[in-house]
Amino acid sequence: MTTVVETVVATVRAIQAALLVVTGLQLTGYMWPPSATVTNGATYDFIIVGGGGAGSIIANRLTEESSLNILLIEAGGDPQLEAVLPGIFPTTVNSAVDFNFTSENDGYSSQNLKNGVAGLTAGKMLGGSTSLGHMNYVRGVPNDYAKWAKATGDDSWNYWNLLPYFIRTEKLEDPDILASDTAQFHGTNGFLRLTRQPSADNTPIFNAYNELGINPVLNSNDPAFAIGISEPMLMIADGIRQSAAEAYLRPIADRPNFHLLKNTQVTKVLFDDNKSAVGVEAVTSDGETITINARLEVILTAGVFNTPQLLMLSGIGPSEHLTSFDIPVISDLPVGQNLQDHIPATVVHTLAPGEPVTAPPNPHVFPVPLTIAYTALDMNQAYPDYQTINLVFPPDNIASVQICSIVFGYKDEICQGFFDGGSGKSTFFSISSMVQPESRGEVLLRSANPADPPVIKHGIYSNENDLHKMALYLQDFSRIVNTTAFRDMGAAMVELDLPQCNDLERNTYDYWKCYALNMSGTIWAYSSTCSMGSVLDSNLRVKGVQRLRVADASAMPNIISGNANPAVMVIAEKAADLIKATYGPSPRSK
Ligand SMILES: Cc1cc2nc3c(=O)[nH]c(=O)nc-3n(C[C@H](O)[C@H](O)[C@H](O)COP(=O)(O)OP(=O)(O)OC[C@H]3O[C@@H](n4cnc5c(N)ncnc54)[C@H](O)[C@@H]3O)c2cc1C
Numbered sequence: 087m088t089t090v091v092e093t094v095v096a097t098v099r100a101i102q103a104a105l106l107v108v109t110g111l112q113l114t115g116y117m118w119p120p121s122a123t124v125t126n127g128a129t130y131d132f133i134i135v136g137g138g139g140a141g142s143i144i145a146n147r148l149t150e151e152s153s154l155n156i157l158l159i160e161a162g163g164d165p166q167l168e169a170v171l172p173g174i175f176p177t178t179v180n181s182a183v184d185f186n187f188t189s190e191n192d193g194y195s196s197q198n199l200k201n202g203v204a205g206l207t208a209g210k211m212l213g214g215s216t217s218l219g220h221m222n223y224v225r226g227v228p229n230d231y232a233k234w235a236k237a238t239g240d241d242s243w244n245y246w247n248l249l250p251y252f253i254r255t256e257k258l259e260d261p262d263i264l265a266s267d268t269a270q271f272h273g274t275n276g277f278l279r280l281t282r283q284p285s286a287d288n289t290p291i292f293n294a295y296n297e298l299g300i301n302p303v304l305n306s307n308d309p310a311f312a313i314g315i316s317e318p319m320l321m322i323a324d325g326i327r328q329s330a331a332e333a334y335l336r337p338i339a340d341r342p343n344f345h346l347l348k349n350t351q352v353t354k355v356l357f358d359d360n361k362s363a364v365g366v367e368a369v370t371s372d373g374e375t376i377t378i379n380a381r382l383e384v385i386l387t388a389g390v391f392n393t394p395q396l397l398m399l400s401g402i403g404p405s406e407h408l409t410s411f412d413i414p415v416i417s418d419l420p421v422g423q424n425l426q427d428h429i430p431a432t433v434v435h436t437l438a439p440g441e442p443v444t445a446p447p448n449p450h451v452f453p454v455p456l457t458i459a460y461t462a463l464d465m466n467q468a469y470p471d472y473q474t475i476n477l478v479f480p481p482d483n484i485a486s487v488q489i490c491s492i493v494f495g496y497k498d499e500i501c502q503g504f505f506d507g508g509s510g511k512s513t514f515f516s517i518s519s520m521v522q523p524e525s526r527g528e529v530l531l532r533s534a535n536p537a538d539p540p541v542i543k544h545g546i547y548s549n550e551n552d553l554h555k556m557a558l559y560l561q562d563f564s565r566i567v568n569t570t571a572f573r574d575m576g577a578a579m580v581e582l583d584l585p586q587c588n589d590l591e592r593n594t595y596d597y598w599k600c601y602a603l604n605m606s607g608t609i610w611a612y613s614s615t616c617s618m619g620s621v622l623d624s625n626l627r628v629k630g631v632q633r634l635r636v637a638d639a640s641a642m643p644n645i646i647s648g649n650a651n652p653a654v655m656v657i658a659e660k661a662a663d664l665i666k667a668t669y670g671p672s673p674r675s676k
Pocket residue numbers: 135136137138139140141159160161162206207208209210211212213214215216218219220221222223224350351352353387388389390392393396609610611638639640649650651652654
């Protein structure tokens with residue numbers, strides 16, 4: 087007999103196939119800048135590789151200087167309907183607009199995920215992962231950025247010096263926050279429109295957290311906020327996803343100095359004898375290999391997995407690893423070596439029928455009521471230990487299966503267990519993630535062929551201390567079921583059949599440790615594979631070579647405790663300023 091999970095997965099696959107057909111109609115084509123005609127041997131002042139979260143911003147800012155000619159090269163094409171409508175993000179996973187990377191099965195962690203691996207989704211289209219991400223906008227705490235300043239030895243990377251960049255990016259449209267004392271920390275004239283989606287359904291959740299000593303917070307981007315629960319800002323406005331493509335590329339479509347080459351994969355950065363980056367090699371949509379010259383700089387913004395792969399293919403990386411693929415070494419650097427990710431595990435509670443009442447689905451909004459809590463075992467800490475994303479699903483709602491099976495990639499029997507356990511009731515779906523992991527993974531070359539995906543060793547729980555801490559965090563979170571607010575809603579945790587943990591007494595440290603080890607995958611906050619301080623200097627320049635920068639999520643020295651994208655945006659905004667400062671107002675004279 088076909089299970090609910092199998093039916094839902096088959097339905098999503100059918101929707102994806104239908105959307106692929108709709109793609110041919112190019113319904114969203116009018117929204118995006120057209121592709122330029124770029125001939126073999128053409129020259130631009132700057133070449134930006136990757137039109138995602140960071141690359142779109144840098145393209146926007148550099149083309150503000152009318153004397154500069156900018157080429158942005160993007161491996162994917164236009165974001166289609168599923169990437170524009172915020173409510174149907176699960177249909178983008180494992181589709182044509184996802185690079186579909188996975189971690190390697192380490193035979194240890196993530197064993198209750200399909201094939202024992204985490205699905206490391208990465209967007210392949212204009213806007214990159216911001217065109218398929220989950221649109222939450224939480225910057226993290228000043229302590230995160232203090233670590234950046236320490237790692238780089240450059241105070242310009244601390245939170246307070248980055249604050250003008252946060253402000254510059256934002257166009258906050260939430261009336262409550264704008265009327266509050268914390269409005270001073272936000273911008274209203276930037277490109278990125280931000281809203282919130284308060285819901286009465288979250289009230290019991292706030293009450294439960296309050297009982298645990300975790301207070302409701304209006305603004306999760308208040309720099310004084312480290313511990314608390316809030317309805318976060320969302321990168322959604324007027325029913326449209328505010329991807330980097332929507333926010334930063336659409337408005338510059340008509341700039342004559344902006345050139346965009348879509349559906350083209352850069353395969354190598356080219357250097358002269360002085361180790362100066364002079365251009366790139368790329369494969370166009372019709373399979374032609376071309377070279378394009380950069381008069382001033384090449385800027386890599388291909389994301390956490392592709393940027394290190396591209397660097398290594400170009401001779402920049404760990405020398406022994408490159409030599410094993412007969413790649414001549416130009417600069418021996420620990421590229422790919424510092425991969426970090428939040429470490430999440432999902433717990434589901436059922437609520438009594440009718441508790442709470444949720445609105446019908448609407449593709450223009452975030453699909454369910456959402457809160458994010460930041461918690462620490464030591465409540466006096468200036469930074470959180472773990473984050474819990476709380477989603478409330480109406481009874482027998484298949485969206486919960488989509489999130490479980492497609493987005494998180496849990497095995498069918500796990501998602502069926504969640505679904506059956508919640509039958510006839512609303513469910514409270516909580517994803518608790520360690521936000522300051524000590525574990526590290528790595529990105530390696532699979533071969534010297536750019537068409538082969540990189541080897542990604544996710545590395546979660548490679549540091550045993552993380553597993554110990556995660557057990558404590560899940561045990562800490564489990565207290566919620568005993569709050570009056572949850573008891574009033576008849577809440578009960580859904581018991582899963584976890585072969586690895588079934589012999590352990592429920593709710594003990596050992597049980598949660600087993601649960602964490604087997605239920606943890608990814609929450610897509612990956613960062614730091616080409617970190618400032620080791621691979622890059624604090625001006626985002628690749629060490630040991632000239633005229634080459636990296637300015638995407640891979641540049642972070644360490645992961646931040648919020649969502650990744652706000653941090654990526656400030657890196658990109660600052661990169662643009664650094665580049666403008668280097669080349670001055672008349673770059674052609676340099
Ligand atoms: C499923 C998911 C959910 C997320 N949810 C959130 C969230 O709720 N909030 C949040 O803040 N962050 C979220 N993130 C993270 C956020 O989207 C990323 O941190 C951010 O997009 C990273 O920006 P980037 O520029 O480093 O990479 P990307 O945005 O991934 O952009 C890289 C771009 O480079 C292109 N590219 C790659 N290789 C090449 C090549 N060789 N040649 C040419 N182009 C190339 C890609 O196609 C892509 O467009 C999420 C991410 C994912 C995957």
